[in-house]
Amino acid sequence: xxxxxxxxxxxxxxxxxxxxxxxxxxxxxxxxxxxxxxxxxxxxxxxxxxxxxxxxxxxxxxxxxxxxxxxxxxxxxxxxxxxxxxxxxxxxxxxxxxxxxxxxxxxxxxxxxxxxxxxxxxxxxxxxxxxxxxxxxxxxxxxxxxxxxxxxxxxxxxxxxxxxxxxxxxxxxxxxxxxxxxxxxxxxxxxxxxxxxxx
Amino acid sequence: xxxxxxxxxxxxxxxxxxxxxxxxxxxxxxxxxxxxxxxxxxxxxxxxxxxxxxxxxxxxxxxxxxxxxxxxxxxxxxxxxxxxxxxxxxxxxxxxxxxxxxxxxxx
Numbered sequence: 001x002x003x004x005x006x007x008x009x010x011x012x013x014x015x016x017x018x019x020x021x022x023x024x025x026x027x028x029x030x031x032x033x034x035x036x037x038x039x040x041x042x043x044x045x046x047x048x049x050x051x052x053x054x055x056x057x058x059x060x061x062x063x064x065x066x067x068x069x070x071x072x073x074x075x076x077x078x079x080x081x082x083x084x085x086x087x088x089x090x091x092x093x094x095x096x097x098x099x100x101x102x103x104x105x106x107x108x109x110x111x112x113x114x115x116x117x118x119x120x121x122x123x124x125x126x127x128x129x130x131x132x133x134x135x136x137x138x139x140x141x142x143x144x145x146x147x148x149x150x151x152x153x154x155x156x157x158x159x160x161x162x163x164x165x166x167x168x169x170x171x172x173x174x175x176x177x178x179x180x181x182x183x184x185x186x187x188x189x190x191x192x193x194x195x196x197x198x199x
Numbered sequence: 200x201x202x203x204x205x206x207x208x209x210x211x212x213x214x215x216x217x218x219x220x221x222x223x224x225x226x227x228x229x230x231x232x233x234x235x236x237x238x239x240x241x242x243x244x245x246x247x248x249x250x251x252x253x254x255x256x257x258x259x260x261x262x263x264x265x266x267x268x269x270x271x272x273x274x275x276x277x278x279x280x281x282x283x284x285x286x287x288x289x290x291x292x293x294x295x296x297x298x299x300x301x302x303x304x305x306x
Contacts, residue, residue, distance in 0.1 A: 005207045009215045016219055016243050020226035025235045032239050039246055046212065046257040051249075051268050058272055063242070063279050067235070070283045074290050076233055092228050099221045106217055110210035116258070134262055135269075143266050150273040157277035164284040167291075 001045060008041040025076055029067045033060050050132045212254035220247030234289070234296045238282045245275045 256264025
């Protein structure tokens with residue numbers, strides 16, 4: 001398990017660095033797909049099979065394709081416009097130092113053997129009941145209101161996207177047909193083992 | 200130390216989660232490219248949060264973390280869709296999504 005953890009987490013960090021560092025948006029989206037595949041592996045190690053498969057289906061299958069289509073529709077010029085203003089650079093440095101201190105504190109607390117108080121209410125999968133079954137048993141009962149709310153959020157997102165991108169049809173580009181060019185389909189009777197000859 | 204390296208426990212997953220979250224946050228802050236990169240980095244940050252939730256879920260043998268991960272996935276998908284719609288709308292108006300040129304709201 002240690003081997004798989006280190007493999008997946010190494011590839012995960014590599015992929016996320018690729019997302020941040022790549023200049024081309026298409027490469028960044030492909031790196032994001034790779035990253036989510038590795039994250040599904042991490043989730044499998046953590047015993048969350050349903051979440052792992054959901055991540056594969058939702059992110060790799062749907063969201064990444066959404067990103068790729070958007071990148072395809074936008075004509076993005078890749079240009080290096082590095083103009084830092086000093087105030088923002090100073091802010092970034094402070095943020096970086098804060099993050100490093102944060103990581104150090106978390107590592108110090110965790111590796112010193114801190115014990116968390118366990119107040120478990122909904123127990124995980126056992127031998128009789130699978131992970132998906134256990135999630136379904138409490139998702140539709142104890143978390144029913146939150147489940148419905150997430151449905152409303154998705155509905156709002158759908159309506160919001162349509163409302164944001166809808167525009168009067170006079171702005172839409174029409175397909176251009178050249179009527180001078182002859183587009184005629186002729187019916188021919190092919191000769192057996194002879195093929196069709198050009199007229 | 201040998202024990203710490205080969206017994207994968209909660210701290211390893213939490214450090215992985217905070218590393219992913221930090222990479223995403225640094226990607227948002229240090230971004231000098233397009234808005235697409237910012238949305239991708241927000242997805243990375245949400246992935247770090249998900250790893251954190253699932254690590255505690257496995258540690259406590261408790262399902263609430265997995266339930267909340269499902270909700271985070273839902274909200275992330277909705278946020279990605281809305282963000283991309285805004286990007287497309289902005290591109291139609293300005294013909295560019297360069298971060299340096301989106302400064303109309305600077306006071």
